[in-house]
Amino acid sequence: MVGAATNGREGVELAEKLRPDVITMDYEMPVMDGISAVREIMRKHPIPVLMFSSLTYEGARVTLDALEAGAVDFLPKNFEEIARDNSQLQKILIERILDVARSRPGNRSPAPSRAEPSTPASRAPEPAGRPRPEPAPRQRPDTRAPAAPAGSPGETEAPRRHGRRGPAKHYAVVGIGTSTGGPVALQRVLTVLPATFPAPIVLVQHMPASFTPAFAERLNKLCRIEVRQAEDGDVLRPGLALLAPGGKQMMVENRGGQARIRILPGDERLNYKPCVDVTFGSLARSFPGKTLGVILTGMGSDGKEGCRMMKQSGSDIWSQDEKSSVIYGMPMAVAKAGLTDDVLSLDEIGPRLAEGVC
Template identity: 80%
Template sequence: MTVSVLVVDDSGFFRRRLTEILTVSGQIKVVGAATNGREGVEMAEKLRPDVITMDYEMPVMDGISAVREIMTRHPVPVLMFSSLTYEGARVTLDALEAGAVDFLPKNFEEIARDTSELQKILIERILDVARSSPGKKSPAPTATPAGSAAAGGADRPRERPVRPRPPVMTPEEKPAPVSAARRILRRGAAKHYSVVAIGTSTGGPVALQKVLSGLPASFPAPLVLVQHMPASFTPAFAERLNKMCQIEVRQAEEGDLLKPGLALLAPGGKQMIIENRGGQARIRILPGDNRLHYRPCVDLTFGSLARAFPGKTLGVILTGMGADGKEGCRLMKESGSDIWSQDEKSSVIYGMPMAVAKAGLTDEVLALQDIGPRLQEGVS
């Protein structure tokens, strides 16, 4: 099935270049191009594309405002293009909170060494985003994002095209069933963990905000966070989390000690492992190895925790593309530790959590809105 795309950008060169790249595969059709956010909102309502690519700095209406209005009127998966700067990171995080699914650097030279690689990255990302579930930035029952513009004309009936969906799994491929007893831990059955590790990718920034913002400053365990994100974005993301959370959140540095109530975020472009020597756990920051697709990599961090704290770690896998985290969770389970994963309904992309559940590694499957409260109940 062909994926229809609306390109929204005030640069004529960028609109043409992106259109050329996306149409090469034959799997994607660019059905329209808008020169500003307001035009993008109107064309999205008219064309009902499967995916929208969105610039953030445009005349008439900026990209964040456009995303908010689109999510109010007719949620569509949105891929943001951003600059790899601190300001670009801040704006992109705002766009993700407004409802965008994912982002890519706008400078194509930043994400690929040659044209063929660039085409592969962009086409794969568009196809992945097309399979996402937009508008899941909040688990609240209302579909209208907080602070969104009024949904003018949203009640006008239109024929909605069928969205591309992931292939239907055979019974053998479906995740192993999780019993009700394993889904819900009885109140009062809190367990001591030496560390709580959370891994995530697409949809993760907003998911982490939701999970961590409800934790008290007195949370009894250290936390380590692995979010697939560029090096220029993680400092801004850690700062953002720290401002909205009662626990302390900061980007991890070489030699950091794990402490209760402190969440350490893996720096983008590098790898984070945990070493436990003489009962004292420290962070090690390693150079990003090009042999590993993800930098930072959930598998690598979780694997180090399986060695550092066998049987004493809680691993949590949130929304994200791919299967990063599955092998790390396997090592944790083999050491006697516990694994929780986000459910399909509340995931923006049910890739990483599905891989863990399908492998039979999940002890509890939880909706996003339940993970924070469960951490407070289940961790002593």
């Protein structure tokens, strides 16, 4: 059934009456704003919601609030931002609505505003000092899929899941890649980490350029570790998470024993800007065998080839499980390719990082 509401309150009532497969929602509505309407819908009868947003700093802030309230994804109000003509716009809207309709509303419970100090994961591990990465020559991004080594798992191999935790392991850097559902997922993971987290973190979230500064600021306010949008030349250090800027590509370059961020223009040949494969590929080259890659909820398969490069260099990969993913696309691609060492629920990932990385 199809319905149209003239205000937020009517939208909540129609959602409960019609029980649609998906809802499109604007923030600016009379009687009840979009965020309040999303909260009511998620409380009464969770239904996937696609928000329409302005691509401004304030629009980013509002959209992030809507995602935290339970919305699945967003599109810009100005359709010229995403399509050249009506036929392309129609295709994009249909694909996005279908993807959102297949999401899991029950997996979008609000993220905690800050990790509770009473949780075991909040205990700060002893600092392990600055990582000492090995020098590696500067290389440009290579997004070609590398050939799998002889005897590597096939594309349909079932993912492995380990019930027991091994000893803590030192990683030179942790890379986390995500897309749809990622803003809330990253918040749930990062708010658990102590200020003394002993490894640098690089974050890749598919997001417009106008959104990443507001998202980094939000995470920094909520987390014990420092979080900010990455800039060209930033030095990686423990307890610092650097978020790839929207519309560009982020690489990690390890020269002379010091790891730095390189920010490059967004390559028009790549679908994603930023792209997880590009960042993870640079981590595989800069820190062979010393990186932990984590793939969270998201549409598509970005990150699979970057994870393959990490595995070929001897590094470890974790992926989010299907049940806790809003969209089980990116983590499924990595797991089906046989690249995952651990398949974890969203609520397991933060504590595992806090307790198992030294």
